[in-house]
Amino acid sequence: MKAKTRATILNPARLDYVHANDTCIQCHSQGRPHVNPIEGRYYDWPVGFHVGLELKDFWSLEEHTLGETTFTHFPDGTAHKNRMQGNDFVQSLMYTRGVTCFSCHDPHGSANAKMLVKTGQALCLDCHDAFPKTAKVKHQPVENGECLSCHNPHGSGFKKLLIKADGKLCYECHDDLQQSIAKAPFKHDPAANGECASCHAPHQSVEAKLLVKDRRQLCFDCHEEKDSFAWELAKPRRYRQPLVAFGVPQPGFWHPTF
Numbered sequence: 001m002k003a004k005t006r007a008t009i010l011n012p013a014r015l016d017y018v019h020a021n022d023t024c025i026q027c028h029s030q031g032r033p034h035v036n037p038i039e040g041r042y043y044d045w046p047v048g049f050h051v052g053l054e055l056k057d058f059w060s061l062e063e064h065t066l067g068e069t070t071f072t073h074f075p076d077g078t079a080h081k082n083r084m085q086g087n088d089f090v091q092s093l094m095y096t097r098g099v100t101c102f103s104c105h106d107p108h109g110s111a112n113a114k115m116l117v118k119t120g121q122a123l124c125l126d127c128h129d130a131f132p133k134t135a136k137v138k139h140q141p142v143e144n145g146e147c148l149s150c151h152n153p154h155g156s157g158f159k160k161l162l163i164k165a166d167g168k169l170c171y172e173c174h175d176d177l178q179q180s181i182a183k184a185p186f187k188h189d190p191a192a193n194g195e196c197a198s199c200h201a202p203h204q205s206v207e208a209k210l211l212v213k214d215r216r217q218l219c220f221d222c223h224e225e226k227d228s229f230a231w232e233l234a235k236p237r238r239y240r241q242p243l244v245a246f247g248v249p250q251p252g253f254w255h256p257t258f
Contacts (some may be wrong), residue, residue, distance in 0.1 A: 008050045009232075017098040022055035024101040025086030030072050030079065031061040061087050066157070076157025088155030095155075099127075104153065120143030135204035142203050167194015190223065 012020040026046050033047050034057075046059035062084075064073040072081045079087045089095050101107070104123060105115045118126070124147045141149040150169060151161045162169055171178040171194075181191050190198040192209050199218060200210045211218055 029086030092155040
């Protein structure tokens, strides 16, 4: 091309997020052309596509049925074949909110592994800067900046881009707890069902043991008897209902003896 100007060169950085990501996904995905074979030959890339066009007009991503293990996918819908980052990414919330491949990766080169523009937690916290300064207890992977220990940044079949279902992921490290629960004759339902995040915050908390609330109020969220005066008295003061709800003639505050 003789006239290399803004008018003749399409820079993905100046395109909307769909067209920008199409630039990368044309290579980093598994699929097939809409018409195959083409003139008697089978192709494994989007024949006829170039930057600026709609990739979906030339290319269909490999289909998958949840629950099945195939040559290209795990049962949860994530890809296990090489060069399928695009298949995962288009399913993610980050994609639908306008994140592009080069929001995280430098397409030309980088001093960081995976051609990331920053290393470790620093990259994730550019967008996910939601950690309160008041947190007293931090989950060790968070403290160490190991976001990828729990999350798949491209896409996942599990909520929050987790790499495994809630309980199974926690037991990767807390296997001693898993064994203890398995042996226990009586089991707390959330623990038995692998619902760790019902009680524990996965990143950090102001409460001990990464609890999502004060330990007593947390229990009362499920084990509540709304008409029991004794049950109400067992709660921390800040969570109690007014005495008037139980017929005590001091509305709005509690007697000092309580």
